Amino acid sequence: xxxxxxxxxxxxxxxxxxxxxxxxxxxxxxxxxxxxxxxxxxxxxxxxxxxxxxxxxxxxxxxxxxxxxxxxxxxxxxxxxxxxxxxxxxxxxxxxxxxxxxxxxxxxxxxxxxxxxxxxxxxxxxxxxxxxxxxxxxxxxxxxxxxxxxxxxxxxxxxxxxxxxxxxxxxxxxxxxxxxxxxxxxxxxxxxxxxxxxxxxxxxxxxxxxxxxxxxxxxxxxxxxxxxxxxxxxxxxxxxxxxxxxxxxxxxxxxxxxxxxxxxxxxxxxxxxxxxxxxxxxxxxxxxxxxxxxxxxxxxxxxxxxxxxxxxxxxxxxxxxxxxxxxxxxxxxxxxxxxxxxxxxxxxxxxxxxxxxxxxxxxxxxxxxxxxxxxxxxxxxxxxxxxxxxxx
Amino acid sequence: xxxxxxxxxxxxxxxxxxxxxxxxxxxxxxxxxxxxxxxxxxxxxxxxxxxxxxxxxxxxxxxxxxxxxxxxxxxxxxxxxxxxxxxxxxxxxxxxxxxxxxxxxxxxxxxxxxxxxxxxxxxxxxxxxxxxxxxxxxxxxxxxxxxxxxxxxxxxxxxxxxxxxxxxxxxxxxxxxxxxxxxxxxxxxxxxxxxxxxxxxxxxxxxxxxxxxxxxxxxxxxxxxxxxxxxxxxxxxxxxxxxxxxxxxxxxxxxxxxxxxxxxxxxxxxxxxxxxxxxxxxxxxxxxxxxxxxxxxxxxxxxxxxxxxxxxxxxxxxxxxxxxxxxxxxxxxxxxxxxxx
Numbered sequence: 001x002x003x004x005x006x007x008x009x010x011x012x013x014x015x016x017x018x019x020x021x022x023x024x025x026x027x028x029x030x031x032x033x034x035x036x037x038x039x040x041x042x043x044x045x046x047x048x049x050x051x052x053x054x055x056x057x058x059x060x061x062x063x064x065x066x067x068x069x070x071x072x073x074x075x076x077x078x079x080x081x082x083x084x085x086x087x088x089x090x091x092x093x094x095x096x097x098x099x100x101x102x103x104x105x106x107x108x109x110x111x112x113x114x115x116x117x118x119x120x121x122x123x124x125x126x127x128x129x130x131x132x133x134x135x136x137x138x139x140x141x142x143x144x145x146x147x148x149x150x151x152x153x154x155x156x157x158x159x160x161x162x163x164x165x166x167x168x169x170x171x172x173x174x175x176x177x178x179x180x181x182x183x184x185x186x187x188x189x190x191x192x193x194x195x196x197x198x199x200x201x202x203x204x205x206x207x208x209x210x211x212x213x214x215x216x217x218x219x220x221x222x223x224x225x226x227x228x229x230x231x232x233x234x235x236x237x238x239x240x241x242x243x244x245x246x247x248x249x250x251x252x253x254x255x256x257x258x259x260x261x262x263x264x265x266x267x268x269x270x271x272x273x274x275x276x277x278x279x280x281x282x283x284x285x286x287x288x289x290x291x292x293x294x295x296x297x298x299x300x301x302x303x304x305x306x307x308x309x310x311x312x313x314x315x316x317x318x319x320x321x322x323x324x325x326x327x328x329x330x331x332x333x334x335x336x337x338x339x340x341x342x343x344x345x346x347x348x349x350x351x352x353x354x355x356x357x358x359x360x361x362x363x364x365x366x367x368x369x370x371x372x373x374x375x376x377x378x379x380x381x382x383x384x385x386x387x388x389x390x391x392x
Numbered sequence: 393x394x395x396x397x398x399x400x401x402x403x404x405x406x407x408x409x410x411x412x413x414x415x416x417x418x419x420x421x422x423x424x425x426x427x428x429x430x431x432x433x434x435x436x437x438x439x440x441x442x443x444x445x446x447x448x449x450x451x452x453x454x455x456x457x458x459x460x461x462x463x464x465x466x467x468x469x470x471x472x473x474x475x476x477x478x479x480x481x482x483x484x485x486x487x488x489x490x491x492x493x494x495x496x497x498x499x500x501x502x503x504x505x506x507x508x509x510x511x512x513x514x515x516x517x518x519x520x521x522x523x524x525x526x527x528x529x530x531x532x533x534x535x536x537x538x539x540x541x542x543x544x545x546x547x548x549x550x551x552x553x554x555x556x557x558x559x560x561x562x563x564x565x566x567x568x569x570x571x572x573x574x575x576x577x578x579x580x581x582x583x584x585x586x587x588x589x590x591x592x593x594x595x596x597x598x599x600x601x602x603x604x605x606x607x608x609x610x611x612x613x614x615x616x617x618x619x620x621x622x623x624x625x626x627x628x629x630x631x632x633x634x635x636x637x638x639x640x641x642x643x644x645x646x647x648x649x650x651x652x653x654x655x656x657x658x659x660x661x662x663x664x665x666x667x668x669x670x671x672x673x674x675x676x677x678x679x680x681x682x683x684x685x686x687x688x689x690x691x692x693x694x695x696x697x698x699x700x701x702x703x704x705x706x707x708x709x710x711x712x713x714x715x716x717x718x719x720x721x722x723x724x725x726x727x728x729x730x731x732x733x
Contacts, residue, residue, distance in 0.1 A: 048509070050629070051487065051509035051627060051628060051629070052506075052507075052509045052628050052629070053487060053507065053508055053509035054507040054508075065554040065557055065558065066553040066554050066556075066557050066569070067553075067556075067557045067560070067567070067568075067569050068569070069543075069568055069569055069570055069571070077554075077557035077558075077560075077561060078561070149581065149584045149585070149586040150584050154529065154585050168584070168585050168586055169543065169586070248540070248541055248542075249530075249539075249541055249542040249543065249588045250541065250542075250543065250568075252541075259586065260570070337548070337572075337573045338572075338573060338577065339572075340545075340570050340571055340572045340577070340581060340586075342571060346548065346571060346573070349480055349548050349549060349573065350548050350549070350553060350571065352480075352549075353479065353480060353483070353548065353549040353550070354503075354551075354553075354554060355503070355507075356483055356503065356504065356507055356508035358483070358484050358487070
């Protein structure tokens with residue numbers, strides 16, 4: 001706090017208060033930023049108007065008029081730009097989510113392999129990380145896409161892998177025909193997972209009280225298998241699968257996974273996995289040597305040491321850098337446009353060009369990526385907080 | 393290139409937001425004269441329209457138009473700075489003032505003419521959207537209806553995506569669009585076999601095929617599904633420059649109609665008794681004065697690139713396209729230059 005000058009008049013006293021001055025500076029800065037921001041916006045509106053460029057988001061309600069190759073919700077060219085935007089957004093979310101899961105699993109495995117006592121495994125993992133991490137992602141995406149579309153056979157001579165077919169047009173595989181039985185099975189699985197989690201929690205309380213935990217793994221597996229099966233059976237056990245059949249230009253029926261999607265998913269997860277592997281390795285190395293010695297002294301095997309002692313402790317070191325990798329991945333998914341996958345950017349680009357609303361379309365895209373990043377970051381922070389609490 | 397895309401748009405947006413109103417696009421003509429160069433937005437590489445030739449210089453019918461303007465305004469057809477743009481980038485480049493004029497096979501339609509702060513001085517090339525297929529892989533496809541349920545490669549940022557969806561809806565067909573950024577990526581995906589067909593303007597297909605060693609394998613389907621009047625594009629509120637851009641089109645077409653060529657333009661100016669030629673070459677009427685230029689403006693333009701027909705023969709004919717709609721009105725085409733007077 002500022003020093004009080006005895007006998008000084010009130011304004012002088014206020015000025016000599018550090019707290020007051022800081023407050024004043026901050027208000028001045030805010031006003032300055034606010035003024036600049038307002039000026040920029042007003043000037044933008046003025047410039048756009050004087051150039052007779054339409055402003056506003058009303059275009060979102062207009063008919064889009066273009067088709068999208070991959071859509072998770074119903075979409076026709078007669079639907080609005082807003083709906084097209086939603087289709088692109090869902091595609092981005094879908095591929096990001098799958099890639100985050102795949103990259104995490106792969107990254108964890110490779111990170112552990114980098115510290116494996118096995119020489120060959122260790123070196124292979126190191127080679128993977130160095131090679132993948134140091135090649136720009138866009139090149140990797142183009143490589144994957146090139147491999148899929150140039151090296152795979154045309155659709156007429158598709159490679160048959162079990163019931164699925166692999167060709168330039170992607171992977172065509174059998175897919176269950178929509179039936180309440182399948183939805184019931186899915187719900188059953190979800191319910192079983194919740195039950196298992198509750199049971200695991202209960203088992204922990206029992207262990208804390210009685211010193212001995214009731215079995216968790218086998219009952220969980222059992223309920224996860226039986227409950228969906230029972231639900232599926234109760235709704236008439238549908239067995240009808242739609243089979244992919246080559247007709248005309250492409251496979252019809254079944255489920256067709258586009259090569260653009262496969263290339264994007266592979267590219268994103270393999271690239272990010274290299275970074276995650278390094279985070280995992282760093283996390284493991286950060287665990288105090290004494291902890292491992294103690295675990296060894298207790299007679300725990302390598303797997304047990306990893307699972308019970310090392311990994312739980314690495315988590316709290318790993319979460320913050322992992323968060324930024326997840327953020328990177330979701331933003332990198334915007335490179336999809338280079339290989340023809342209809343993600344948010346691709347759909348927005350088409351919209352932008354048909355409507356000419358560049359600033360609105362870019363602004364909307366930026367807002368969505370910001371919201372997505374903040375959501376991931378918030379989720380990870382929450383998890384980080386939880387992991388921290390467990391720390392002793 | 394792909395990564396820079398959103399950044400580029402973002403910057404353009406930012407530029408629109410921050411630059412003071414002095415950047416307001418009124419006096420483009422003054423800016424060109426002061427700068428001493430015309431900044432012309434062109435295609436990144438479309439043979440016949442704008443593509444680097446063997447010496448690395450841009451050549452093509454769209455490039456010729458810019459050269460003619462530079463010759464008329466600045467007295468030198470080489471005083472042009474070419475800015476290669478993708479379909480995606482072109483409008484923002486024009487709106488933000490990065491280029492003076494967009495001469496890049498751009499379709500003239502009402503939306504672009506009314507809501508995007510831009511105007512079109514006249515049609516430079518009449519085109520239409522066509523489909524090309526690999527007839528070795530799909531020998532049975534003879535017409536567009538045979539392409540039902542086919543995958544079609546298409547470039548983003550063009551009118552083609554929408555035309556295709558419109559046509560499919562109207563004819564109860566379905567196409568699976570595979571949308572790429574940039575013409576090279578789209579063509580490559582089509583040639584790899586990822587798509588059964590590739591759709592763009594007929595001239596664009598011809599330009600692709602002329603560069604393909606295996607062009608005999610490809611067939612252009614007979615249907616033309618849209619009207620694509622390709623036109624230069626300018627910013628609005630710029631009457632002086634607009635007038636020059638518009639009358640440059642008419643002057644070069646009038647030159648063809650009156651038989652004025654790159655070779656004979658000076659001689660015609662000196663000797664011709666045809667009033668149309670005298671007005672065009674500035675021998676009598678002061679068309680140039682009305683445009684804020686000197687009387688030799690059209691002579692310089694014709695000296696630089698020849699008349700419209702000469703530019704066509706030089707650039708488009710090698711693609712194997714026939715003049716068709718692009719012939720003069722008195723030869724059965726749609727090109728009708730308004731009278732210079």
